[in-house]
Amino acid sequence: xxxxxxxxxxxxxxxxxxxxxxxxxxxxxxxxxxxxxxxxxxxxxxxxxxxxxxxxxxxxxxxxxxxxxxxxxxxxxxxxxxxxxxxxxxxxxxxxxxxxxxxxxxxxxxxxx
Amino acid sequence: xxxxxxxxxxxxxxxxxxxxxxxxxxxxxxxxxxxxxxxxxxxxxxxxxxxxxxxxxxxxxxxxxxxxxxxxxxxxxxxxxxxxxxxxxxxxxxxxxxxxxxxxxxxxxxxx
Numbered sequence: 001x002x003x004x005x006x007x008x009x010x011x012x013x014x015x016x017x018x019x020x021x022x023x024x025x026x027x028x029x030x031x032x033x034x035x036x037x038x039x040x041x042x043x044x045x046x047x048x049x050x051x052x053x054x055x056x057x058x059x060x061x062x063x064x065x066x067x068x069x070x071x072x073x074x075x076x077x078x079x080x081x082x083x084x085x086x087x088x089x090x091x092x093x094x095x096x097x098x099x100x101x102x103x104x105x106x107x108x109x110x111x112x113x
Numbered sequence: 114x115x116x117x118x119x120x121x122x123x124x125x126x127x128x129x130x131x132x133x134x135x136x137x138x139x140x141x142x143x144x145x146x147x148x149x150x151x152x153x154x155x156x157x158x159x160x161x162x163x164x165x166x167x168x169x170x171x172x173x174x175x176x177x178x179x180x181x182x183x184x185x186x187x188x189x190x191x192x193x194x195x196x197x198x199x200x201x202x203x204x205x206x207x208x209x210x211x212x213x214x215x216x217x218x219x220x221x222x223x224x225x
Contacts, residue, residue, distance in 0.1 A: 004156075033212060043157070043200075043215035056212055090156045092213075102213060104156030 002027065004093050004105035012111045018079040021108045025072050025093030031055075032074040033102060034066060037088040046089075049074055050097050078110075086112045117201045122220040125191045133186040133219055135201030140181050145204045148175065148186050149213070150197040157200065157215075160186065196223045 005024045013019050025032050033056075034046040045058040049068035066076040072093075078085055088109050092102040118136040125131040137146065147162040161168055161175045163184070168175040174187040188195055200218040 035213075035215075042217060043213075045212035045214065048212060058212065092156070101159045101162075102157075104158065106154075107156050 004091055004103055006089075006091050006105040006108050008108060009106065010109045010111075012113060013081050014113055015081055015083060017081050018077060019081060019110060020075055020077045021089055021091075021110070023074045023076075023091030023093075023105060025074070025091075026103055028095065029093035029103070030072050030096055031094045032068055032072065033092045033094075034074070034076050035090040035092065036060075037090060037107070038086075043090070046076065055097070081112045083112050086110060117203060117216055119199070119201050119216065119219045121217065122222065124222045124224060125188075127193060127223055127225050128190050131188040131191045131195070131221065131223075133188070133199050133201075133221065134183065135185070136183045137201070137203055138182045140203060143205055146175065146177060146181075146184050147202045147204055147213070148173070148199060149202065149215075150199045151218070152194075152197045157213075160199070162204075191221075191223045193223050193225060196221055 007022045031050045033048040035043050037043045046060055047054055047066050048056040052068045063079045068074045088107040090104050090107045092104045094102045145162050145164050148160040149157040150160050151157045161170050161173050163175045163177055176185045198218040198220050200215050202213050
């Protein structure tokens with residue numbers, strides 16, 4: 001079956017703009033998590049959604065938000081972009097809350113200029 | 114959160130076994146040991162996980178010390194495609210889908 005897909009794969013934005021990234025989990029998976037990866041900070045957890053509800057949130061400012069739809073697809077939004085938001089944003093899905101394997105997508109590379 | 118310590122980098126010759134160590138001296142009885150790897154230009158990929166006993170799957174083996182304060186991921190025959198950053202992660206057992214807390218990992222280079 002198809003893996004986790006993320007769109008767009010690459011994005012260039014200007015400081016102050018906002019951006020929306022999309023993630024389609026593996027069919028049947030109900031949990032979606034988002035991570036940010038930068039050279040300096042490595043992989044950091046942003047938030048996790050299950051059944052359209054946010055279940056966990058990492059230590060990121062309120063400019064970072066997300067949501068999950070009834071079909072388990074998820075979006076994350078970053079408002080008022082800063083140069084430091086340039087990163088690879090990774091989405092991961094798993095069957096449910098008590099499953100140990102997370103399946104990652106290829107990521108969206110966001111560049112803020 | 115319990116922390117893990119891994120070497121920054123390791124090197125292996127192709128078709129030889131690779132032993133990737135991980136120290137987790139503050140592990141609790143309810144922590145599972147997980148390994149993920151990230152190949153260049155890809156998202157992380159699940160490799161294996163275990164609690165107390167050694168585990169094997171098609172990708173690798175996980176050897177867990179008797180006191181659980183350390184573990185070793187074993188790739189039986191390294192190939193060029195195994196060149197990646199390997200992350201050792203502790204996750205609470207039965208705590209729901211707790212987020213993965215990634216450290217710096219070990220960058221494995223495989224030499225032909």
